[in-house]
Amino acid sequence: MVLLHSPLRPHFAVRAAAVTKVFGDTIALWDVSIDCGSGGLLAVHGANGSGKTTLLRIVAGLTAPTRGRVAWTSDSPGLRPRIGLLGHANHLFDELTAIENVALAARLAGRDETIAIDLLGRLAVDANAARRTRDLSAGSRRRVGLARLLATDPDVLLVDEPFAGLDERAADTVGRVLGEARDAGRLVLIATHDGARSRLIATRTVELRAGRIRTTESIATEALAT
Amino acid sequence: MNLAAAAIALARKDLLVELRARQAIASAVALAAVALVLVGLAGGPDPDRLRALAPALVWIALLYASIAVADRLERIDRADDAFSGLWLVLPDRRAMYLGRVISLAIFLAVLQLTLWMAAALLLDLPLAIDALALVPLAALSALTAATATALVVALVADAGHRPLLLPVALLPLLVPTFLAGVQASSAVLDSRAGDAATWAAALLIEAALFSGLGLLTYETAASPD
Amino acid sequence: MSRISPPGWLAGLALTVTILVGLFAVPADAAQGDVQRIMYVHVPSAWLAYLAFFVTLAAGLLFLRRQDLRFDRVAVASAEIGLVLTGLTIATGAIWGKATWGKWWDWDPRLTTTAILFVIYAGYLLLRQSIVDRRRRARLAAVFGTVAFLNVPIVHFSVLWWRGLHQPPTVIRPGDPTIDHLLLAELLASVASFTLVYLWVLRRRVDLEATRDAAELALEPAG
Incomplete structure (x- = not known):
């Protein structure tokens, strides 16, 4: 838990308006508004092509919206959140090993590289730590990508x-890790078509269909599994 | 993590990836070898003439090879979108430019020295002790070429027709580097130390200009949005 | 849209008059004869080409600062005109060279710099063509335009040094203080009329680009 929890973590909120x-x-998103704060997990549901990925990239600042804006606020004025993305891709270097990939990311973020092996352990891919990521299965790569992000x-x-692309056990592990990130006071935003699984960890869900928000549902925190 | 440390970490990543995959060097060496042989054939079998052409030969081979290396290094970051990961995690994104300059410069310097050795063998260059000055010259000219190349590669990274666009956008900008590199190495081979120093100074000025521009504009040039 | 405005008529008239004066009214150069008259096209083309590329640089920097696409429209329009003028400079320079030195191309430093400039800005336009997103295109072009223009003095001095080491420049060039006053006046007049034409074409080209943007960015907010 010590890896994911930081009591000093500032509170952030995002509002895409x-x-x-x-x-x-092609219209990828049309008049979409969402908001979420630290300690919350917003799950954006939708089929392929519904605009989920575009929405995530816009929130990440990697894609500029055609109209509308994304605003971040913090309880410490002027502080910008450190944003991490695990997109469609895993953001890994194929020729580096799993541990090298995770350690490099930690180092560039100014963190201790030794956390890499612990993170791989939490995601149950530490057995593959010394293998190049291009030799790993899609599911393992995904989890190494999540370890890199964390x-x-x-x-x-x-x-x-x-x-x-994950089997049941791996998906459970990932769900648990995301839930822990939420509990540790991080702001978590996921895009998925697996509504059943994301409802186990989400504090709120929105459904995106053809670039528009259809429904929004809040989930009581007590109901969440950790 | 400060800018220099992040740049070195990224350059180290480039070198490590390349040492394992050996794609950039393999394609660059193949391209350089073909260029060397082709221009050699075009220059005719007269040994004196080929010797006079040697610096131009080496540099033409080097320019084409640098396109292959730069493109390959960029694709290391673009495959699996590692680029976005780096972009978000780095507090100072200029590290991506500097890191690429460092790794490119190392590749190009090694490649240039390899080419000089190949040219010495193929063209029977009389390499005297003075020719050792080619080593620091290779390092300097590689750095100059790398400062411009790293920026242009970032500009064209996700443009359409990238394989065509990269040489068209890059090579004209490298004309002064090419000219200074050819002239400086000719001067070294002819033991004209004064001329060599003048052209080395020109290379230094270009490196300063391009690295300054690169540091100022990289984030604007490479921004994915 | 195809109507030519008064400034257009004025620019066309000025150009026609200066060309006619240059061809028939001004006396021929004592040393070079009639061929020197090509100077009245060659020199203004070269000057205006450099001005046009400078405008591309300035407009690009303004775009980066203000994020207003109007500046980018000026940048692309000016680059295209600059490219045409660079081509004209090279062509007239080569013709002039053939007549005076007996060679189409003699690696004259200024002409060589201009030729390198031509390929650099051809690269600028190709870069623009291969970027789909409108704002991204403007942004990357502004960066490339800056690098390209700041590279010009370096290109020029390296070519100059390179020539210097081989053979000294031997050509008589316009701008020589001994140039005849009448010839100088005609040269300045042709620079002035080329400038008018440049401004008029720039204006038209910017309007055209604005129309394209209006179509392309129909869904975007104004700007």
């Missing part, structure tokens, strides 16, 4: 399809 994104003549100690975790 009336975000629209147009690529050429190694950077982000205040905000944006995770695209955290359960895709």
Whole structure:
């Protein structure tokens, strides 16, 4: 727990207001508003092509919205959150081993590299720590990608399809780790088509269909499994 | 983590990846070898003429190889979108530019020295003790080429027609580097120390200009949004 | 849209008059004869080309500062005109060279710099073409335009040094203080009329780009 929990973590909140994104003549998002704060886990549900990935990249600041804006606020004025993304890709260097990938990310974030092996252990991929990530299965790569993300100690975790390609046990592990991140006071935003699994950890869900928000549902914190 | 330390960590990553995959060096060496042989054939079998052409030969081979190396290094970051991960985690993104300059400069310096050795064998260059000055010169000219290349590669990284666009955008900007590199190495081979120093100074000025521009504009150039 | 405005007529008229004066009214150069008259096209093209690329630089920097696409429209328009003028400079320079030195291309430092400039800015336009997103295109082009323009003095001095080491420049060039007053006046007049044409074409080209943007960015807020 010591890895994920930091009592001094500042509180952040994000508010995406009336975000629209147009690529050429394709509308990816239309007038989408969401908000979430530290300690919350917002799950964006939707089928492939519903705009989930675009929304995550806009929140991450990697894609500029065509209209609308994303605003961050903090309880310590002026402080910017450290944002981490596990997108469609895993953001790994194929020729580096799992441990090298995670350690490099930790180092660049100014953290102690030795946390790398612990993180791989938490995600149950430590047996593969010394193998190059290109030789790993899709499910293992996904978990190494999540370990890489956690190694950077982000205040905000944006995770695209955290359960895709994982077997039951691995998906449980990932769900547990994301729930712990939420409990440790991080802001977690996931995009998934696996609504059943994400409802176990989400504090709120929104459903995205063809770039628009259809429904929003809040989930009582007591009901959450950790 | 400060800028220099992050840049070195990223450069080390480039070198480590390349040592394992050996794609950049393999394609660069193959390209350089082909260029060397082709230009050699075009220059004719007259040994004196080939010797006079040697610096130009080495540099043309080097320029083409540098495109291959730069493109390959960039693709290391783009495959699996490692780029976005780095972009978000680095407090100072100029480290990505500096790191790429360092790794590119190391590759190009090694490549240039290899090319000089190949040229010495193929073209029967009389390499006197003075020719040792080619070693620091290779390092300096590689650094100059790397400062411009790292920036242009970032500019074209996700443009369409990248394989065509990279040489078209990069090579004209490298004309002064090419000119100074060829002239400086000619001067070294002819033992004209004064000329060599002048052209080395030109290389230094270019390196300063391009690295300054690179540090100022990299984040604007590479920003994914 | 195809109507030509009064400034357009004025620019066209000025250009026609200066060309006619340059061809028929001004006496021929004593040393070079009639071929020197090509100077009235060559020199203004070269000057305006450099001005055009400078405008591209300035507009690019303004875009980066203000994020206003109007500046980018000026940048691309000016780069295209600059490219045409650079081509004209190279072509007239080569013709002039053939007539005076007997060679189309003699690696004259200024012409060589201009030729390198031509390929650099051709690269600028190709870079623009291969970037789909409008704002991204403007941003990357501004960076490339800055690098390209600041590279110009370096290109020029390296070519100059390179020539210096081989053979000293031997050519008589316009700008020589001994140039005849009448010839100088005509040269300045042609620079002035080329400037008018440049401004007019720039204006039209910027308008065209604005129309394109309006179509392309129909869904975006104004800017």
